[in-house]
Amino acid sequence: MYLTEANVADITKKQYKYKMNAYLNALTAMIAVQIAALSLSLMGVGSMGAHSENISLSAKLFSSNLVIGFTMIWGLYIGVTMTTRVYRNCDFTFVTNRLTSNVSNILFLITASVIGGVTSMLSGMLLRVGMYFYYDHQFIINEVITLGQLFNGTFVAILYILLLASVGYFVGTLSQLHSMIKIVLPILIFGGLFLGAGNDGIAAAAIQFYIGETTLYLFILKVILTSIALFIASLFVSNRLEVR
Template structure:
C-alpha cells in the first residue's frame, strides 16, 4: 500500500506522458496519410486553360494543402474514436486512475495530436510546392505563404488546428457513444445521414447552408475561435459525462 497522496493533476500528467509514448504509432500513421494526400494533390486542386489561334496555350493550375487538411481531419476523427475503445482504455489500468483522469489525459492527447496534425498539414503545403516546382512543368508560381503573407498564413494555420480540435471532440464523443452500446455503430451514421438530408432539403437547403456558414464561413477570427472552442468543449464535456455510464473493467 502506498502512502503517497497523488493529486489529480499528477495522475493526469503521468497518464498523458504515457499516452504520448505509447501512441507514437498514431503520429506515424498521420505522416503516411499526409504523404498519400500529397500524391493526390500533385495534379492540382483544379486547373483552367486557354489557347489562341497562333497555337499558344496557357494552363493555370491551383495547388493547395486542402486535400492534405481533409485527410488529416479524417485521421484525427478516426484516432479520437479509436482512443475510446477497450484496448486503449485498459491501458489506463496500469495507473491508479479514475474515469475523470483518464478522460482528461485523453483530451490532452487529442489536443496535442490536433496541434501537431493541423500544423503539419498546413506546412505540408510547402513540400507540395517544392515537389511541383522541381518535378512538374510549373513555369511561374505564386501564392500566400509565410514570407509573402505571414498574418494570413498563421490565421490559416490557427483555423486548421481549431478544426482539428472540433473534429477530435466529435470523434471522441462518437466513440464514447458507440462504447455504450454496439447498436450505435449503425445508428450514429444513420442519424448523421438523416440530418444531412433533412438540413439539405429543409427550405431548399437553407438550413444546411446556415449551419455550414455558422461553422465554416465565419469572417471574424475572434468569433470563429469562440465558436469552435465552445462547440469542442460541449462535445468533450458530453463525452466525459456519458463515459461515467460505461461499465467497469471485468
C-alpha cells in the same frame, strides 16, 4: 482535499505522458495520411482552361487544402478510436478513474491536433518545393504568404482538426451506451450530410455555421465552445457508463 487534487493532477500527467509515447503509431499514421494527400496534391486540386483559334491555355491549382482535409478526417478517426476497448484498457496501467482517463485523452487529442495542424500547413511549403522540381518553374505563379497568414492558417487548421476530434470522441463515447448506437449514429450523421447537401438541411446549416464564418475571432469562439461542450458531454456519458 488538496492532496486528492494533487494526486488527480499527477495521475493525469502520468497518463498523458504514457499515451504520448504509447500512441506514437497514431501520429505515424497521420504523417502517412499527409504524405498520401501531398502526393495527390502534386497532381493539382483544380484546373481551368481556355481555347481560341491559335491559343490554348490551361492552368492547375495547387494547395495544401487536401492535406488539411485528410488530417481532419484522421482527427475524427482518432477521436473515435480513443474510446475503443483496446485504448481504454491501456489506462489499467495506472490507478485511475473516468475523470483522469478522459482528461488525459482530451490532452492527447489537443496535442495531436496541434501537431496535425502545424504539419499540414508546413506541407504547403513542401508542395511548393515539389512543384518547382516536378513542373517547369518558369510557368509557376506563386502566391506570397506572409508570416501572419501562415500563423492564422495554422491556427485555423488546428481548430478544425480539434473540432473533428471532439466530435469523434463524443460519438465514440456515446456509442458505448448501446451496441445499436454504433450502427444508428453513422447512418444519421452521413445520411444527414448527404440529404442536407445543397439545401438548407440541418447538416448543411451546421457545416455552414463554421466554414461560413468570416470573422476569425468568432470562428475561434465557435470551435472552442463546441469542442468544450462535446468533451464535457463525453465526460457525463462516460460517468453514466461507470455507474452501469
